[in-house]
Amino acid sequence: MYPMPLAEAPTVATVSVNDMRERIRRKSRLKGRQPEDAAMADVARLLGPRPAEGFRRDLLIEYLHRLNDHFGVLHDRHLVALARQMNLPMAEVYEVASFYHHFEIVRGEDAQAPRLVLRVCDSLSCSLAGARELLAVLPERLRAMHLGEGQGDVQVQAVPCVGRCEQAPVAVVHQCPVPHATVDTVLETIRLKPNRALAFHPPALAAINFDIAALAEHSVPAQADPISPAHTDLATYRAHGGYQLAAALVSGEMDAEAVLATMEDSGLRGLGGAGFPAGHKWRIVRDQPAPRLMAVNIDEGEPGTFKDRTYLERDPHRFLEGVLIAAQVVGTEAIYIYLRDEYHGCRALLQKALDDLRAQPPCPLPHIELRRGAGAYICGEESAMIESIEGKRGEPRMRPPYIAQVGLFGRPTLEHNFETLYWVRDIVERGPGWFASFGRNGRKGLRSFSVSGRVKNPGVKLAPAGITVQELIDEYCDGMLDGHELYAYLPGGASGGILPASLNHIPLDFDTLQPYGCFIGSAAVIVLSQLDSARDAALNVMRFFAHESCGQCTPCRVGTSKAATLMQAPQWDADLLDDLAQVMADASICGLGQAAPNPIRCIHKYFPHEVGEAPWPGDLPKPRNSPLTEQLPGGLKP
Numbered sequence: 001m002y003p004m005p006l007a008e009a010p011t012v013a014t015v016s017v018n019d020m021r022e023r024i025r026r027k028s029r030l031k032g033r034q035p036e037d038a039a040m041a042d043v044a045r046l047l048g049p050r051p052a053e054g055f056r057r058d059l060l061i062e063y064l065h066r067l068n069d070h071f072g073v074l075h076d077r078h079l080v081a082l083a084r085q086m087n088l089p090m091a092e093v094y095e096v097a098s099f100y101h102h103f104e105i106v107r108g109e110d111a112q113a114p115r116l117v118l119r120v121c122d123s124l125s126c127s128l129a130g131a132r133e134l135l136a137v138l139p140e141r142l143r144a145m146h147l148g149e150g151q152g153d154v155q156v157q158a159v160p161c162v163g164r165c166e167q168a169p170v171a172v173v174h175q176c177p178v179p180h181a182t183v184d185t186v187l188e189t190i191r192l193k194p195n196r197a198l199a200f201h202p203p204a205l206a207a208i209n210f211d212i213a214a215l216a217e218h219s220v221p222a223q224a225d226p227i228s229p230a231h232t233d234l235a236t237y238r239a240h241g242g243y244q245l246a247a248a249l250v251s252g253e254m255d256a257e258a259v260l261a262t263m264e265d266s267g268l269r270g271l272g273g274a275g276f277p278a279g280h281k282w283r284i285v286r287d288q289p290a291p292r293l294m295a296v297n298i299d300e301g302e303p304g305t306f307k308d309r310t311y312l313e314r315d316p317h318r319f320l321e322g323v324l325i326a327a328q329v330v331g332t333e334a335i336y337i338y339l340r341d342e343y344h345g346c347r348a349l350l351q352k353a354l355d356d357l358r359a360q361p362p363c364p365l366p367h368i369e370l371r372r373g374a375g376a377y378i379c380g381e382e383s384a385m386i387e388s389i390e391g392k393r394g395e396p397r398m399r400p401p402y403i404a405q406v407g408l409f410g411r412p413t414l415e416h417n418f419e420t421l422y423w424v425r426d427i428v429e430r431g432p433g434w435f436a437s438f439g440r441n442g443r444k445g446l447r448s449f450s451v452s453g454r455v456k457n458p459g460v461k462l463a464p465a466g467i468t469v470q471e472l473i474d475e476y477c478d479g480m481l482d483g484h485e486l487y488a489y490l491p492g493g494a495s496g497g498i499l500p501a502s503l504n505h506i507p508l509d510f511d512t513l514q515p516y517g518c519f520i521g522s523a524a525v526i527v528l529s530q531l532d533s534a535r536d537a538a539l540n541v542m543r544f545f546a547h548e549s550c551g552q553c554t555p556c557r558v559g560t561s562k563a564a565t566l567m568q569a570p571q572w573d574a575d576l577l578d579d580l581a582q583v584m585a586d587a588s589i590c591g592l593g594q595a596a597p598n599p600i601r602c603i604h605k606y607f608p609h610e611v612g613e614a615p616w617p618g619d620l621p622k623p624r625n626s627p628l629t630e631q632l633p634g635g636l637k638p
Contacts (some may be wrong), residue, residue: 032090039081046070047085055086058409060391064097065341065372072113072196074105099393099550100374101159102341114155115195118142118186119172123161123303124494124526124540125452129168131158137183145187154190160377160544161303162342165452165526166459167226175200175344179226201344206230209240210315212462213426216438216446219476220310220460228345229313234356237317243362245428246324250363256329260286263329263424265432267444272297272380272417273492273521275510281414284404286330288412294332295408296323297385298339298346298418301377302493303544304524307448308418310460312346316353322421325428327366330414334367336389341373377548381590382415383407384550395552396590419448441466441507447520449508451477453527454484466507469499469525477527484529488607492521494541495595498534498602517601530621535610538599539567545596556593559584563600571612574604 015023046066047055055063063086067078074097083090097103106113118138122131135158142154164170167179173189174196208230223229237243248254264279285292300308312319327335339347351370358365376394379385383397386408397403407413423446427435436444443466452458455477463476469489473479480486486501491508497518499506506512513519528537546560559580566577581597588594608614616622 033080035081035084036077039075039077040084043067043078043081043085047082050085056391057086057088058389058391060086060088060093060096061100061374061388062372062391064100064103065374068103072117073111074103075111076105076107077109079105096391096393100376102375112153113196115153116155116190116193117174117196118154118156118190119159119162120156120181121160121162121164121168121170121172122158123165123544124490124537125165125304126161126169127540128453128526128528128532131169134169134171134181134183134186138186141183141187142190145190160547161301161305163300163306163309163340165304165306165450165524168452168458172342176202177227177345201348202228204228204231204313204345204349207233207236208314209236210318211240212311212315212318212422213430213434215462217464218462219457220314220462222459231313231349232315232317234317234353234360237315238362241429242317242425243321243324245425246321246328247363249325249328259325259329259428262428262432266427266435267432268420268423268427268435269445269510270417271419271423271448271522273302275520278416278420281404281416282326282330285332285412285414288405290331291333292331292412292414293408294323294327294330294335294414294416295382295386295389295403296335296337296416296418296421297380297382298337298343299373299377299380299385300340300343300418300522301380301548302495302522302524303541304452304490304493304526305450305522306452307450307460307523309343309346310450311422311448312343312418313349316346316350317357318425319418319422320353320357322424323368324363324365325424326414326416326421332366332414334369336369336371336408338371338373338379338385338389341375347372376550377544378550378590378592381592384590386413386415393550395550398589438464439466440464440471441468443507443509443512445509447509447523449476450522450524451527452525453489454481454486454529454532455479455527456481465509466512468505468507469527470504472508472525473527480527480529484531486527487530487532488528488534488537490524490526490528490537490541492519493524493526494544495519495591495598496521496524497598498537498606500534500606503606517598517605519595519598533610534607535567535603538603539564541599542567542596545592549592553587553589553593555584555587556589556596559588559593560596563596567600572603574611574613578604 047063068074079093080090083093097105120131120134139156162170162172169181171178171181171186173193176193178186178189210232260282268278269275298308323335371389373379379388379394381396382403384394388394403413403415405412438446445465446462447465449461449463451461455473457478461476488498488500490496490498491513499518508520542564546564549556549560551557563580577600581600584593585597609616
């Protein structure tokens with residue numbers, strides 16, 4: 001039986017013309033929630049004129065910030081309208097907005113933002129200085145405070161580190177920091193700035209010449225205004241030789257290969273924590289095919305770290321010249337600077353410096369964009385930062401490929417921490433031997449230590465690499481606070497582990513702390529005294545890790561949360577915690593989960609008496625009222 005010829009096949013009508021028109025009409029109707037006209041108008045006004053090529057996908061987080069800054073929250077109706085404006089699925093916009101801590105999504109027509117948001121840092125340094133007392137007292141005092149009609153809606157939040165550990169405890173009234181906060185100073189700030197429209201970071205006005213090289217082996221001096229210190233403006237910077245190196249490179253008067261060799265010979269290593277040789281990184285990326293990009297990490301979220309903020313708010317142009325030199329040597333076509341959202345004053349200062357530089361360029365400038373984080377510690381990890389710059393959730397990427405080969409927008413990318421680039425001008429001007437001439441105990445170079453905790457003079461200490469914590473305390477911090485003795489210290493922030501006072505002689509530098517189960521990281525040193533508890537400090541940082549885990553991998557997401565629960569017990573289950581620590585270290589995707597077990601292991605090794613694994617030493621007093629101690633589930637006290 002063969003098929004019937006086409007001409008002889010009968011014609012059977014399966015659908016009418018009207019049916020087809022109705023089907024087309026049904027398909028043309030969008031599924032899901034449709035944007036409201038008023039919400040579309042709000043979004044259009046805040047986003048500005050629509051570009052001819054449409055709104056850029058990588059600017060999604062920037063657009064979310066515009067909405068959040070204006071309304072104080074993200075209304076779900078505005079997210080729907082933003083998705084329509086950007087031609088993105090609503091689910092994609094929502095998953096990005098809900099990932100970042102500084103975006104609060106509210107639903108319903110009647111939902112309103114609080115008139116004022118008060119944040120109190122409860123990370124380790126601020127907890128040592130009394131943050132828990134602030135959090136306990138402020139809500140009641142605010143309820144009793146007469147703020148005027150319609151001005152009593154103030155939200156109090158406990159938040160992770162805000163990068164002002166030397167000013168602990170710190171509160172933030174919307175965007176205005178309150179250093180060395182007390183209940184009275186917080187309430188006075190609220191009286192002066194009673195609503196969100198007024199509570200912005202005050203601008204920095206005074207100009208100084210900040211010479212970082214002159215501060216080698218000294219403390220960075222505090223200024224009269226701890227919130228908005230005087231800084232180096234463009235005119236002052238250029239009057240002291242600023243941007244001459246960058247201009248000479250671009251014009252060809254200086255050889256790029258010679259600059260690269262100087263960087264390699266200086267021994268400068270990445271100062272964000274990883275410690276990869278800077279010059280070697282430049283050469284790797286330079287050898288990749290064009291176009292190449294640069295991403296700069298100023299998402300300084302490691303508890304105890306504030307060196308980048310300290311340098312940036314005093315001299316943004318020294319950093320920008322380092323950026324231009326690196327871009328010229330490596331041959332990058334565009335630069336993306338990622339700054340943590342908590343640094344509102346630094347953002348305004350850096351934007352002003354960029355605007356001034358574009359208005360009076362010392363040489364042709366590459367394309368530079370300043371991007372704003374949104375409250376996610378994980379974005380300090382280089383690949384998570386790149387995901388965030390691309391307008392996505394800040395989740396670390398699997399490696400390989402490494403970002404030097406496939407990075408931002410799929411291009412070879414030079415990624416650097418702020419401070420690494422901050423030293424470029426001085427190293428090139430003074431020669432590689434200058435930087436390497438500093439050091440102690442067989443180490444070379446300078447390290448910017450962010451010191452906080454139980455010392456008389458906390459702050460940024462530009463000390464020689466290889467200095468010990470005891471030397472750092474005695475020579476740079478004027479000793480311990482009265483009535484306090486060194487009991488323990490964190491040499492590298494929350495993730496760097498905890499060491500006892502008996503190990504106060506270890507040189508602090510890259511590669512010197514690993515034999516003791518610790519690492520220097522970003523050189524954030526937090527000092528504990530005999531009145532503090534190391535196990536409480538470990539619990540504080542583990543809760544931080546649990547809060548900041550991106551959730552992408554189970555070992556980190558579940559492990560940090562489970563560890564924080566187990567660490568609340570008066571006597572630790574050593575075997576279970578050790579097993580959990582091993583799984584987190586071996587199976588987590590990125591450094592957050594891999595380093596999270598360090599505090600657990602250090603407590604087991606150096607402070608077993610605090611968790612019931614060894615008798616309490618007879619010559620060591622038990623801390624009775626540790627500021628980190630809090631009531632725990634079941635009435636247990638740590």
